[in-house]
Amino acid sequence: xxxxxxxxxxxxxxxxxxxxxxxxxxxxxxxxxxxxxxxxxxxxxxxxxxxxxxxxxxxxxxxxxxxxxxxxxxxxxxxxxxxxxxxxxxxxxxxxxxxxxxxxxxxxxxxxxxxxxxxxxxxxxxxxxxxxxxxxxxxxxxxxxxxxxxxxxxxxxxxxxxxxxxxxxxxxxxxxxxxxxxxxxxxxxxxxxxxxxxxxxxxxxxxxxxxxxxxxxxxxxxxxxxxxxxxxxxxxxxxxx
Numbered sequence: 420x421x422x423x424x425x426x427x428x429x430x431x432x433x434x435x436x437x438x439x440x441x442x443x444x445x446x447x448x449x450x451x452x453x454x455x456x457x458x459x460x461x462x463x464x465x466x467x468x469x470x471x472x473x474x475x476x477x478x479x480x481x482x483x484x485x486x487x488x489x490x491x492x493x494x495x496x497x498x499x500x501x502x503x504x505x506x507x508x509x510x511x512x513x514x515x516x517x518x519x520x521x522x523x524x525x526x527x528x529x530x531x532x533x534x535x536x537x538x539x540x541x542x543x544x545x546x547x548x549x550x551x552x553x554x555x556x557x558x559x560x561x562x563x564x565x566x567x568x569x570x571x572x573x574x575x576x577x578x579x580x581x582x583x584x585x586x587x588x589x590x591x592x593x594x595x596x597x598x599x600x601x602x603x604x605x606x607x608x609x610x611x612x613x614x615x616x617x618x619x620x621x622x623x624x625x626x627x628x629x630x631x632x633x634x635x636x637x638x639x640x641x642x643x644x645x646x647x648x649x650x651x652x653x654x655x656x657x658x659x660x
Contacts, residue, residue, distance in 0.1 A: 448472065449500040454507070456496040458514050458535040459528060465509040465536065468500035475503035478540035480572070482533050482554030482562045484579075489644040490564075492555055498647055503543060504660065509536045511561060530565035537572045547571040549658045551579070553650060556607065556636065560584040567592050567624065567633035576650050579604055579636055581611030587618060594627040597653045599640060599646050600606060601634035 442452035448471025455462050483489075488496075490506060496508035515528035537550050546565040552572040554562030559580025566575035567590035577598045584607060596619060600612040612628065622628035629649050634642040654660055 421503070423460035423491075429464065429592075430455050436468035442469075444471075447501055449497065453498070454537045454539070456535060458532045461514050461532075461533070463505075463509055463511070463513045463527075463532055465539075466496075467597070469508055469608070470493065470498045470500045470503045470505065473503040474505070476545065476659045477503070477549040477654065477658040478505040478507070478531060478537075478543070478545035479551045479553060479654060480536040480540065481506060481508045482536075482552065482555075482558030482560070483508070484554075484558050485517070491638065491640055493556075494635050495647055499651065502651055502660075504654070505543060506541060507536050507539060509533065511558075520618040521585065524560075529561045530568060530570075533565045534562050534568070534570040534572075537570050541571065548573050550660055551575065551654045553654075555579055557584055560587070563590055563596055566594060567596070574654060576653060577615075578646055579607050580615065582608040583607045583620070584613040587615060590622045591623070592620065593624050595652070595653075595657045596624055598626065598628045599631060599649055600628060601631050601636060601638065601642075603635045606636035628645075 438445050442450050448501040450469040452467050454467045463651040477498045483492050496506050499506040511532040514532035515525045541547050550572050551574045552562040552566045553576040559577035563575045563577045564587050566572040571612045574595045579601055594639050616626055616628050631642055631645055
């Protein structure tokens with residue numbers, strides 16, 4: 420996992436920070452490239468991780484937490500490509516600056532940014548029925564609440580998310596949702612996660628909750644790997660991957 424994290428970080432730094440950087444293909448056949456797309460008139464920067472010969476026709480958009488794209492989050496997003504998904508790791512702060520209060524227009528801009536990331540996948544030839552949104556912490560709300568709004572994503576995953584992050588909106592869509600909470604999370608409480616689950620269930624959203632034992636809000640590489648296994652299994656089931 421350490422090698423994957425270092426490789427992923429270097430490739431993302433090259434592809435996003437250096438505008439002239441060309442696409443780079445690693446020994447595992449994953450190609451990383453800098454891409455941009457438009458969301459409400461704003462240019463959103465992202466890293467696209469493209470699979471090699473094992474491409475499965477599905478795509479995933481990853482939404483980072485409030486502190487940005489950490490090493491493990493980056494490796495997490497890239498790992499989907501090693502399993503055949505077209506994976507997009509976006510920078511939603513390009514859509515609106517975080518004012519710490521996170522007023523409704525800012526949250527809406529971030530949700531739209533994730534929604535338009537899914538549209539980018541569709542524009543790359545991914546069937547909308549095989550697209551997923553996944554996010555961590557604040558990103559979990561952006562991903563799932565957005566997916567249940569006007570996004571065309573077919574399934575969504577929340578990592579370390581709950582009512583504590585932001586008050587969810589009544590769902591406009593009912594797609595499968597997986598919430599993965601950390602057993603020892605002190606940032607997003609277990610009660611908050613269960614409140615979110617209950618809210619979705621009452622709205623007839625097919626939602627399930629899984630627990631990463633021993634993990635806190637900040638997870639180790641091994642715990643991120645466990646979360647990846649759960650997420651990938653869910654997307655494989657829901658997206659036919």
